[in-house]
Amino acid sequence: MNRLFNRLFLASTIIVLLLFVALWQWLQLNHEFSRNQIQQSLHLQLAEHMAHINPLLSQGITSDAALKEAFHDFMLLGPSFEIYTLDPDGNVIAYDAKEEKIKTHRVDTAIIQQFLNGVSLPVLGTDPRSVDTHKIFSASKLVTKDGLHSGYLYVIIGGEDYDSWQALINAENQPKIWGATIGFWIIFALVLFVILLRYFTRPIQKLAQDLTELKNTPMSDKLMLPQRYRGSLEISQLSHHINHLLQEIQLQQQQVKRQQQAKHDFLLHLSHDLKTPLTALLGYIDTWLILPEHERDEALIQYAANSGQTLQQLLAQLLELAALENGQIDAQLQQVNLSELLSDIEQTFTPRAKKLGVQLDFDINHASQIYTDPALMRRILNNLVDNALRYTPAGGKIQIVNAQHNGQQWLTVRDTGAGMHKHEVDALKQLSMTRLSFEANQSLPQLGVGLAIVRQLLGLLKCRIEIDSQPGVGSEFKIELVTQG
Known part of the structure; x- marks a missing residue:
């Protein structure tokens, strides 16, 4: 009884019988009215x-x-x-x-x-x-x-005698008439509604059959229902909506595959970033161990310690990236003094820059207020400056400049380091053409953990970034700042 055909058939049969009873009563009343009219006229x-x-x-x-x-x-x-x-x-x-x-x-x-x-x-x-x-x-x-x-x-x-004979005759003939009439109408209703219901439910049966066939079709193939449902407008619209949903599912599946591939590539890149300091750490320690005690140089231990710190930093960044992707970090937006923020970053990196022989130039034209999360913005700038220091050779230069352009406040981090290839720049640009909104399921770029964190944090702060980089020339990161909430 749960099938649509059976329910429609049962409901239609009941309706036909009720209509038949109503029609029969109307015919009886009309017959009596006509008979009285004729007899009285005669x-x-x-x-x-x-x-x-x-x-x-x-x-x-x-x-x-x-x-x-x-x-x-x-x-x-x-x-x-x-x-x-x-x-x-x-x-x-x-x-x-x-x-x-x-x-x-x-x-x-x-x-x-x-x-x-x-x-x-x-x-x-x-x-x-x-x-x-x-x-x-x-x-x-x-x-x-x-x-x-x-x-x-x-x-x-x-009169009374006439009514008595009429009632007697009706009592004898009425069951026969009713039986024959009801039997005819039941058979007629069965035949008619079987034909009509088969006709009207055929598109639904075709739709169910096509959906069953699609269930066994690989998702890699193009899933689409054939346009053969001409029975009713509702069935046609339903098939159209199903096709639309199938297209959405296929697009989402393709997006998931791209994300999985991007994460796979990112993990390969990350493994390389982790392997380099780890190999250096183990190499310095092994070298220190195989040397005679009087030939062991403390510089080897210092080099090993530096590699361990680099490894520790990468792991901390990886944990931070995982927290960002899981939505565990929220932006606490407020008015922040940009000059004070950049002054803290300059004090943090000046000793390291001097040690590496890299010039730091913080060109702050005027003090200004920006609407941001100071902790998250500090992380973004720390990652960009740290990345610039790692890839800028001795004698190079790193600049941080703020400027107004078309009424909008921009902050630029520029270096003369190794630069990035075009595919790496494109990976970071893919979400920076418009205002960003953070989504944990967005694919990761092949840029290393630091720049991946930068992109995710900019998404939280709803800031736009423009990137210009050439291998061997340097890189430039321009961040559009939000000045009002």
Whole structure:
């Protein structure tokens, strides 16, 4: 019963049966109305003719004697008529039945007047043999020789005997008629709705079949439903939406594959970054161990310590990058003095720059306020300056400059180091064409941990970055700062 076809069939069958019962009742009422109209029309002047041909009734006499003589004449017409004489107020004076059969002794004369005035038939009047039943009738005024209105001749058409025979015949024939009619309609409904439902549900069956076939289709193939659902607009729209969802799924799958490949490449690059200081660390220690004690140089231990610090820094950056990707770091934005922030960074890196023989030039044109997270912005600049120091040879120069351009505040970190190749620059630019929003599932560039952290942090701060770099010439990172919240 959970199948759409079965539910539609059951609901449609019930509706058809209810409509059939309603139609049958309407036909019965319409048949009865037409029959009463015809019979009353045929016997419209029956009472008038009867009063005319009866000597007593024609003189306006309404006694039992007049009625008995009229009833004797009426016997020729059969038992389907009941006759009564009424006074001018509608009270029953004489009748052709036993006393106990008369349930009401007064007839509504207003209905009789409507009949005599020629209103549309059928007109139903009071049945003296029933309290609630109304029947068709024929009526005529009775007038005395003096022209006085003495009463009415009131004839019920289709009396009690007629109703009894009619009920008996109906009781015998009604089950046959109902059985044959219901059987015909059930068979007709079955055939009709099987055809219609098969026709209307065929697109759904095709859709279910195509979806079953797609279930066994590799995701690498182009998933698409065929455009063959012409049964209804809803099915066509449903197939269109399913195709749209399939396209979205395929795009997301391709994006996931690209992200996985990018992470794989990044891990390879990271392993190289980790392997270099680790190899140096182990090499210096091994060299120190194999040398005789009097030839062991403390510089080897210092070199090993430096490699260990580099390895420790890389691991710390890797943990920081993982925290960024998992959304564990939030930006706490506030107004920050840019001059004070850059002054702290200059003090941090000046000793190391002097030791490496690299010139640091912090050119702050004017003090300004920016809207950022001071801790995250410090990390970004620390990573950029640290990366510049690592790749800038002795005698090189690193500059940090702030400037206004088209009403926007920019901060530039420029070095004369080794520079980056185009594919590395493109990897960092892929999310910097517009304002960034941090998404943990974005693919990682092949740039090393430091610059990957820079990109993620800029995404948190919603800052745009422009990169210009050439191998052997140097690199330039321009960060668009946010000045107001």
